[in-house]
Amino acid sequence: MKRHLINVARMMLLLTYRFFRLFPRRRRIVCLSRESDRPTTDFLLIRDYMRQAHPDYSVVILAKKLRDPIRYGFHIIRQLYYVATSQAVLLDTYAIVVSLLAGCIDVPVVQMWHALGNMKKFGYTALGSKEGRMFSTASLLNMHRGYTSVLISSRSFIDDYARGFDIDPSIVYEAPLPRTDLLIDGSYRTRQRERIIREFPQLGRKLNIVYCPTFRKKTPANQAEAAAALADAIDYDKYNLIVKCHPLDDLRIANPHVFQHYPSQYDMLFVADYVISDYSTVIYEAGLLDLPVFLYSYDWQDYSKKRSLYIDPKRDIPTLFTSDAGAIVKAIEHDDFDHAAYQAFVRRNVAVPEHGSCTERVVEHVFDLIDAQQ
Structure with missing residues (x-):
């Protein structure tokens, strides 16, 4: 029954797309995202560069x-019009219209994906796992089909991406996300830090520890206990603890000292002095900002069974990996972090171009593909 409904939907999409193809194709690129209801930083940078x-x-x-x-059905119709009348399509997530019309x-x-670097298995390598999709769902929705090119932050991930998207490695292209340009721009970082501190002056009075946990489909049984342990270990006379959650996560820590209620447009990495994460690719963004990063693995035993990683965080990431919140805070207090080793790790996994910007590399690759088809 589901397959029949999907086939009917695909036929309706195809007929609508062919109708819109009767309209003139314009000198335009369309960007599609399900990550947010607002344009992402990456797409805004692409638009600014294009202008x-x-x-x-x-x-x-x-x-x-x-x-x-x-409502999303009406949005899909709008997507179809712009896909049919534009010169190229950029995605940062799975898009129904693209894969069903592959x-x-x-x-x-x-496909530029939305994560800088890679850690967790995703897509086809996560099928059937508790954190991944069902095999039947991936088949029905034609998951990740129809891509001309897939962007990657470093060729060190090429095999991971090829398996995750189930694509030929030849279409993987090394081009870090446009927002990389902002992370390595010292003046931009300073402006953002000053902007946030003007809005929240208390963040300028102490050192800031930013906690960035990865998104989990199912809340771990020990999440609340682990979050409380981390909050209790902080000396609030010296530090602020800021929680920066994934947009789909609703983690809240029951501690009045924790700074966690603020508008999502403020990227708290720019006021961070230290970062605590776990299995999130935010570790690469923090590394580009040259921040000390520590990994709080309170649910590793369970998480590693639900969602495999492409790398071994205990072996491959040169930093503290522990379920002991007190040990992390102690490492922060003693500045126990090897910046040189961590920077080498980040450089291996985020290949910043020697010439030009990351945004330029992405956009000009798109135009190379457009030229190749004309």
């Missing part, structure tokens, strides 16, 4: 989370 380097082209950003299937879309489709 300078390719002013004869426009960029349309269609960002919307899938909350209400009916083989029918006759312009380049570039």
